[in-house]
Amino acid sequence: MDLRAAERAVADLLIALGRDPASEHLADTPSRLAHAYAELLTPQEFNLTTFPNEEGYDELVLARGIPVQSLCEHHLLPFQGVAHVGYLPGERILGLSKLARVVELFARDLQVQERLTKQVADWLQQHLAPRGVGVVIEAEHLCMSLRGVRASGSRTVTSALQGSLREDMRSRQEFFALAGVNG
Numbered sequence: 001m002d003l004r005a006a007e008r009a010v011a012d013l014l015i016a017l018g019r020d021p022a023s024e025h026l027a028d029t030p031s032r033l034a035h036a037y038a039e040l041l042t043p044q045e046f047n048l049t050t051f052p053n054e055e056g057y058d059e060l061v062l063a064r065g066i067p068v069q070s071l072c073e074h075h076l077l078p079f080q081g082v083a084h085v086g087y088l089p090g091e092r093i094l095g096l097s098k099l100a101r102v103v104e105l106f107a108r109d110l111q112v113q114e115r116l117t118k119q120v121a122d123w124l125q126q127h128l129a130p131r132g133v134g135v136v137i138e139a140e141h142l143c144m145s146l147r148g149v150r151a152s153g154s155r156t157v158t159s160a161l162q163g164s165l166r167e168d169m170r171s172r173q174e175f176f177a178l179a180g181v182n183g
Contacts, residue, residue, distance in 0.1 A: 018081055040071055040078075043108040043179050048127055049095035058131075060171070062086035063099040065080070072143045073110035081139030081155060084179035088131040088171065094124075109110050113139055113158050121160035132163035134175040149159035157181065 010030035011021040021030060034046045062084065069080040085099045106119040121135045136159045159181070164171045176182065 001036050003034045005040060006037065007031050010034060016103075040069075040106055041052050041110070042087070043105045044101075046098065046101045046105075048096055050092040050128065051095070053089050053091055053093045057089050057093065060084075060086050060088055060174060061093070061180060062175070063096060063097075064179060065075070066135060067101050068076065068107050068111075068116075068139060070107040070109065070116060072141055075114060075143035075147075076110070077139040077142040077146065079113065079139045079143070081137060083120070084181070085120060086134045086138045087128060087177055090128070090130045092128060094128055113137055113141075113156055115159045117158040119163045121162055123161050128150040130163065132165035132168075132171060133161070134165040134179070135160045136176070136179050136181050138181075
């Protein structure tokens with residue numbers, strides 16, 4: 001990421017908006033905003049931690065209410081909410097904190113919620129090889145709350161299901177029930 005170029009672009013935007021980037025209140029804004037976007041768009045690296053499923057655990061593992069924040073790629077405004085991520089273990093089980101790490105990995109990008117939901121599910125399916133994966137994201141989009149329709153408080157819900165959680169109706173219903181979503 002080119003922070004200097006981002007700072008220049010923010011200063012140019014302020015000028016285009018009729019503001020003086022050299023004013024006392026705005027002098028550090030280009031740097032602050034450039035650094036804020038760099039932080040919001042840079043995922044933290046992590047090591048995938050899996051363990052043998054020696055006990056043969058074959059029931060749903062679900063992490064509910066994982067905080068999710070991202071930036072709408074259409075308006076560069078934040079959206080935030082929660083993700084519910086679950087899987088039916090296969091040969092390996094996952095370190096539980098990694099479910100939140102995977103959400104963050106894809107959320108720290110310019111995103112649309114639909115893609116984010118699918119990316120998390122696809123990544124878990126590819127790297128963990130579970131019998132099924134389910135992801136639900138519920139988020140409020142500031143591009144919809146602060147502008148346009150101004151539907152403050154409305155939440156968009158997206159889901160991605162793979163394997164048994166997609167194909168088996170009982171597993172699907174269990175996932176949605178435990179996630180707290182009417183599926």
